Amino acid sequence: MAHQGTVIRGVGLLVLAALTWIGSGTAQSYEEITVGSGGKITGKVAMSGTPPPSRIFHLVFSPNLDFCGRISDGKGNRLLKEFRVTPDGGFADVVVAVVGVGRGKKFDYTPRIELENCRIGPFITPVRNHHRFEIENKDKIVHDIQGYTLEDPYTFAMFNKPMLPESRAEKPIRMRKGHYIFRTQCGVHDFMQSWGMAVGNPYFAVSRADGTYEIPDLPPGEYDVIAWHPHMAVQAQRVVVSENGSARLDFQFDAAQVDIPLHDLQTAYRLETALGVRTLPVPSVELQTP
Numbered sequence: 001m002a003h004q005g006t007v008i009r010g011v012g013l014l015v016l017a018a019l020t021w022i023g024s025g026t027a028q029s030y031e032e033i034t035v036g037s038g039g040k041i042t043g044k045v046a047m048s049g050t051p052p053p054s055r056i057f058h059l060v061f062s063p064n065l066d067f068c069g070r071i072s073d074g075k076g077n078r079l080l081k082e083f084r085v086t087p088d089g090g091f092a093d094v095v096v097a098v099v100g101v102g103r104g105k106k107f108d109y110t111p112r113i114e115l116e117n118c119r120i121g122p123f124i125t126p127v128r129n130h131h132r133f134e135i136e137n138k139d140k141i142v143h144d145i146q147g148y149t150l151e152d153p154y155t156f157a158m159f160n161k162p163m164l165p166e167s168r169a170e171k172p173i174r175m176r177k178g179h180y181i182f183r184t185q186c187g188v189h190d191f192m193q194s195w196g197m198a199v200g201n202p203y204f205a206v207s208r209a210d211g212t213y214e215i216p217d218l219p220p221g222e223y224d225v226i227a228w229h230p231h232m233a234v235q236a237q238r239v240v241v242s243e244n245g246s247a248r249l250d251f252q253f254d255a256a257q258v259d260i261p262l263h264d265l266q267t268a269y270r271l272e273t274a275l276g277v278r279t280l281p282v283p284s285v286e287l288q289t290p
Helices: 013-024
Strands: 039-048 055-058 077-080 095-099 112-115 132-137 143-151 154-163 167-172 181-186 193-197 204-206 212-218 221-228 235-241 246-248 251-254
Touching (some): 039 221, 039 235, 132 143, 204 212
Parallel strands (some): 039 246, 039 251
Antiparallel strands (some): 095 204, 143 154, 143 181, 221 235
């Protein structure tokens, strides 16, 4: 059973404290135990209304035009799709996390991103504070991965890691006090971006392409659960998980409440003919559509 959902702006001190706990959690904050008769939470994240259009980046502003142009719209533009919503409203790339769980199953998650075809994947990667963050560059060109921690409109640099062609590296995640949002971007190709939210226990999931998710092996009890997307207000609900039971918990977002800075909310191409004098390579990996 679930209580009425709400967004973070109206949920008060309880969820604010929980989010702060997520961002400041350390390995000592969570105790690993054997979970017997655990239950699970399943559900679907959905969005109503028309989501914002993809962000448009003209490849002429970055190096490696031919290589990065293997994914484009065929006109010299790279589209950053920050909202993946199915025709029936299924909303992908939303972190659903159970907050405040102090004891439970083994927490063996290590966040990892891959750089391939001038794209950071996955787009949403939950992270762990005071834990390593793995990076693999599969491209034959250099990328420069910059990690940031965010609080409201303020962005603070966490690390900067140049990535040589076909190389691997790792960096520690160190969130500022009270922060829980993490972002990466390539300093060479600005259309390469990804986001993350700090999690303090292994009970989380990222909604699939159809919006569904599942969080298994929870000790029986009553929990607060949040749903987070980088451009939406956080939602929170409470759920009761019984022994060997399955609790249903759905989240509904409204496209009219998307929060994107005006300088990032693009409705038209910035340049249509800048590359008209040059024959552009045909995208060989993916022909993007708006």
